[in-house]
Amino acid sequence: MTMKNPFVKKNNTALIALGVTGAAAAGAIAFLYLTKNGSATRDKISNSLNEELDKIGKVFTDSVKDIASNFVSNKTNVSKKTVRAFADHIVK
Numbered sequence: 001m002t003m004k005n006p007f008v009k010k011n012n013t014a015l016i017a018l019g020v021t022g023a024a025a026a027g028a029i030a031f032l033y034l035t036k037n038g039s040a041t042r043d044k045i046s047n048s049l050n051e052e053l054d055k056i057g058k059v060f061t062d063s064v065k066d067i068a069s070n071f072v073s074n075k076t077n078v079s080k081k082t083v084r085a086f087a088d089h090i091v092k
Contacts, residue, residue, distance in 0.1 A: 061091065 032038040065087045073080040 065091065 032042050065084060069080050069084040069087055072078065072083045076083075
């Protein structure tokens with residue numbers, strides 16, 4: 001049986017990085033919620049996030065319409081353009 005060397009140092013780099021990251025996150029949250037500038041920044045972030053989510057939703061909706069239009073067009077021999085126009089009318 002071998003004895004462990006009591007003088008070998010442990011690598012605590014990950015623990016230190018976690019502490020620094022946590023402190024930075026806590027500082028950012030405190031800034032956003034405890035200052036007047038933070039309120040304006042939250043509003044900007046919220047508006048930007050909502051705009052991006054709207055763009056993603058439009059892209060997703062268009063993709064679903066295209067897939068559905070292709071499927072219906074292939075099954076019914078109705079032109080994809082006609083099916084797509086109908087889908088646009090229904091979704092609005």
